[in-house]
Amino acid sequence: MAAVRDDLTLLRTMLRSRIVEPARLAALVGMTEAEAAAALERLTAEGLVVRTGAEALLPPPQRPTIEHAREALQGEVARLQEVIAVLDELPSRLRERQAERDGGLDMRMPMIGGPSAIVDAWWWLVEQPRPVDAFVVLPESSALLEIAEEAGGRAPSDGSVVRYLLGRDSVDAAVRETAAALRAQGAELRETDRLPGWMAGEGPERTVFPTNWGIGRPLMVRTLVDAVAAQSVRSLFDEHWRRARPLGLEPDDWEPVLRLLELGLDDATVAERLGVSERTVRRRVEDAMHALGATNRYTLGRAWAARR
Numbered sequence: 001m002a003a004v005r006d007d008l009t010l011l012r013t014m015l016r017s018r019i020v021e022p023a024r025l026a027a028l029v030g031m032t033e034a035e036a037a038a039a040l041e042r043l044t045a046e047g048l049v050v051r052t053g054a055e056a057l058l059p060p061p062q063r064p065t066i067e068h069a070r071e072a073l074q075g076e077v078a079r080l081q082e083v084i085a086v087l088d089e090l091p092s093r094l095r096e097r098q099a100e101r102d103g104g105l106d107m108r109m110p111m112i113g114g115p116s117a118i119v120d121a122w123w124w125l126v127e128q129p130r131p132v133d134a135f136v137v138l139p140e141s142s143a144l145l146e147i148a149e150e151a152g153g154r155a156p157s158d159g160s161v162v163r164y165l166l167g168r169d170s171v172d173a174a175v176r177e178t179a180a181a182l183r184a185q186g187a188e189l190r191e192t193d194r195l196p197g198w199m200a201g202e203g204p205e206r207t208v209f210p211t212n213w214g215i216g217r218p219l220m221v222r223t224l225v226d227a228v229a230a231q232s233v234r235s236l237f238d239e240h241w242r243r244a245r246p247l248g249l250e251p252d253d254w255e256p257v258l259r260l261l262e263l264g265l266d267d268a269t270v271a272e273r274l275g276v277s278e279r280t281v282r283r284r285v286e287d288a289m290h291a292l293g294a295t296n297r298y299t300l301g302r303a304w305a306a307r308r
Helices: 002-017 022-029 033-045 062-102 117-126 143-151 173-184 227-243 255-262 267-274 278-292 297-307
Strands: 050-052 055-057 111-113 133-138 161-167 188-192 199-202 206-210 220-225
Touching: 002 022, 002 033, 002 278, 022 033, 062 227, 111 117, 117 133, 117 143, 117 199, 117 206, 117 220, 133 227, 143 173, 161 173, 161 227, 173 188, 188 227, 199 227, 206 227, 255 267, 255 278, 255 297, 267 278, 278 297
Parallel strands: 133 161, 161 188
Antiparallel strands: 050 055, 111 220, 133 199, 199 206, 206 220
């Protein structure tokens, strides 16, 4: 932990003073020259300092945040592509399985279409004479109002687990009011600003997915009872659920700072955008490091990307 504190102290001093010589840094922060040199080596190994011969340079502090946000997004796209690949293979796989079982009967995935397709699909999942374990992603949160209206106040069976993941940008006062009523019935609701598109599932085998991915409110969806497909879709949902915030929870003061740094802005521009001082920006970055368990801006970028 002492080494971590030394690294963070040294990095703060370097960012503020732009001094990179170990002897001068040691005098500024109260370390020995050897301690400062060791900390500088660790920061170099983490990519926060670039060494060119005897010279050390500081890359723009927002660059690691951008790079790791891009890595996280690419990872998310790769996971979604894996799910899509599994689902695309299902028709032929199911036909082969059924042919082996009873001589060639084609096994189909029923479709639900129309303006209320996603609401109808939701009820196909949850209207069961038993407790359910259901989830749904609603990029367009207005669909939550239709689900609640059609439920007419009916609550799921005792012991049910029902999770709604909403797109943050589409949450308004009406959605929050409906969410409060659903929460009173035992449902869990979270919001996030990055979703893969609409999808839903229930239990270990039942799932519903769109014919075209990435659409907030598809007009045509497929229903399927298959453990492989259900596990793939549920895994993708669980990843987004883990990163999401409980609906209605106010964001931390440091979140707007990280969102702007993620765009490639420097501290001065972030301060101007938010109407605060650069010192406040740096303090909120430090608060974010503490909250996300990061030791410097490099690891903060990774932690923020993982949370997002």
